[in-house]
Amino acid sequence: MADADTRPNVLFVLTDQERYDCSAPDGEPVETPTIDRLSGEGVGFERAFTPISICSSARASLLTGQFPHGHGMLNNCHEPDAILADLPDDLPTFSEELVTAGYDLTYTGKWHAGRDQTPADFGFSYLGGSDKHHDDIDEAFREYREERGTPVGEAALEDEIYTGDDPRDGSDGTFVAAKTSVDVEDTRAYFLAERTIDAIEAHADGNRDEPFFHRTDFYGPHHPYVVPEPYASMYDPDGIEPPASYAETYDGKPQVHENYLAYRGVTDFDWELWAEAVAKYWGFVTLIDHQLERILETLEEEGLADETVVIHASDHGDFVGGHRQFNKGPLMYDDTYRIPLQIRWPGVTDGGSTCDTPVHLHDLAATFLDLADISPPDSFDSRSLVPILENDGDLPADTEWADSAFAQYHGDEFGLYSQRMVRTAGYKYVYNGPDIDELYDLETDSAELRNLIDHPAYGDVRREMRERLIDWMEETADPNRVWVTDVLENAS
Numbered sequence: 166m167a168d169a170d171t172r173p174n175v176l177f178v179l180t181d182q183e184r185y186d187c188s189a190p191d192g193e194p195v196e197t198p199t200i201d202r203l204s205g206e207g208v209g210f211e212r213a214f215t216p217i218s219i220c221s222s223a224r225a226s227l228l229t230g231q232f233p234h235g236h237g238m239l240n241n242c243h244e245p246d247a248i249l250a251d252l253p254d255d256l257p258t259f260s261e262e263l264v265t266a267g268y269d270l271t272y273t274g275k276w277h278a279g280r281d282q283t284p285a286d287f288g289f290s291y292l293g294g295s296d297k298h299h300d301d302i303d304e305a306f307r308e309y310r311e312e313r314g315t316p317v318g319e320a321a322l323e324d325e326i327y328t329g330d331d332p333r334d335g336s337d338g339t340f341v342a343a344k345t346s347v348d349v350e351d352t353r354a355y356f357l358a359e360r361t362i363d364a365i366e367a368h369a370d371g372n373r374d375e376p377f378f379h380r381t382d383f384y385g386p387h388h389p390y391v392v393p394e395p396y397a398s399m400y401d402p403d404g405i406e407p408p409a410s411y412a413e414t415y416d417g418k419p420q421v422h423e424n425y426l427a428y429r430g431v432t433d434f435d436w437e438l439w440a441e442a443v444a445k446y447w448g449f450v451t452l453i454d455h456q457l458e459r460i461l462e463t464l465e466e467e468g469l470a471d472e473t474v475v476i477h478a479s480d481h482g483d484f485v486g487g488h489r490q491f492n493k494g495p496l497m498y499d500d501t502y503r504i505p506l507q508i509r510w511p512g513v514t515d516g517g518s519t520c521d522t523p524v525h526l527h528d529l530a531a532t533f534l535d536l537a538d539i540s541p542p543d544s545f546d547s548r549s550l551v552p553i554l555e556n557d558g559d560l561p562a563d564t565e566w567a568d569s570a571f572a573q574y575h576g577d578e579f580g581l582y583s584q585r586m587v588r589t590a591g592y593k594y595v596y597n598g599p600d601i602d603e604l605y606d607l608e609t610d611s612a613e614l615r616n617l618i619d620h621p622a623y624g625d626v627r628r629e630m631r632e633r634l635i636d637w638m639e640e641t642a643d644p645n646r647v648w649v650t651d652v653l654e655n656a657s
Contacts, residue, residue, distance in 0.1 A: 209520070231527065269290075407436045
């Protein structure tokens with residue numbers, strides 16, 4: 166008789182544009198009891214970063230274990246100017262490796278890592294929610310709403326906010342936030358939790374000797390921040406203070422930063438309006454957290470909690486008024502590049518541990534494979550977090566690991582715009598191909614307001630950070646390394 170498979174199940178929950186500080190221990194006053202529980206029972210990563218703050222690119226990195234310049238999906242795949250509409254067929258992915266190793270893979274929710282490809286093309290059984298862009302609503306959710314008597318599109322909206330000339334009109338702007346009249350049970354977040362619960366129950370009723378990997382991709386808290394009661398009024402805008410970065414003047418910054426206010430249509434947003442949007446955003450975060458609670462309760466009820474690793478992360482962050490900006494763009498601030506990451510592994514992580522080792526979102530690709538006793542493909546630029554988890558959040562002694570994070574940006578819907586970033590615990594350096602570079606002292610200026618790139622007292626720091634960036638570009642075979650290395654080595 167064959168030995169039982171003791172490899173753990175994996176439940177991976179990915180949110181869309183969730184800020185790190187919403188669930189950070191010293192962050193904003195947002196109610197996230199379930200995420201806090203994961204940190205309390207596992208490891209919370211304090212220095213986790215996305216390799217790129219663009220949905221398709223980040224999700225492709227997660228799937229392939231590569232930085233964006235490696236897999237080639239440099240901007241959003243749904244746009245007409247997409248560099249790649251779909252990933253190359255011969256590119257190894259963690260999901261296909263898991264299938265080969267005997268894992269049962271299921272998936273529900275947002276995809277956005279291929280225009281024509283779907284999760285099914287990468288080994289997942291897709292359970293609905295939408296397999297295209299985040300604005301698409303699939304038939305499964307439409308049927309769900311029809312059955313509940315609240316068809317999609319018939320909800321009443323209040324307190325609407327739009328970008329553009331008239332924030333309360335929206336005729337020419339982007340939909341930012343609103344309160345919806347539907348019940349919590351009518352939201353897509355609730356629906357995706359239901360689909361996840363169905364998947365867990367199906368795994369429990371199936372062959373329990375075969376480990377499963379389930380992925381749930383929530384469509385939030387990405388804008389529009391549309392939430393029902395009680396979440397719509399859970400946070401009082403009058404009690405929300407502007408972040409330190411709201412004092413942004415753009416003095417000494419690349420010109421595109423200020424240009425983006427007009428491009429995103431938020432030039433005339435004042436803090437009173439932003440506070441209303443932030444309140445809805447926070448409500449969205451709490452709504453999703455409560456759905457995650459329902460999912461974890463199902464794991465326990467089905468007797469699967471002790472044998473399932475639970476991971477929560479986000480593809481990237483969101484400005485939501487930080488630096489007076491909306492959404493994301495060619496601005497490599499922590500608002501959009503620092504992400505939440507919590508991992509609970511019963512019997513391995515003692516709980517309540519924190520990790521201050523810098524890690525990347527796509528390190529999860531190698532981590533998933535390590536949990537399944539699979540060696541990562543040579544193409545992966547990611548490293549497994551398993552040794553850190555097994556050491557209660559600390560990097561094991563004599564383990565070589567970079568003390569910085571590397572990230573990049575190539576442009577989204579407005580065309581190419583080359584950026585590279587390297588971040589340590591104390592400093593951040595941003596290489597801007599078309600404009601002035603950036604250097605921030607994070608210990609004295611955590612809001613990243615003062616660009617010190619030309620400050621004479623930071624010459625040694627500037628030189629050291631540029632050397633770190635060159636090393637990252639060389640190590641990952643960044644195609645821009647020849648040009649950028651030459652520029653940085655000859656810069657003062």
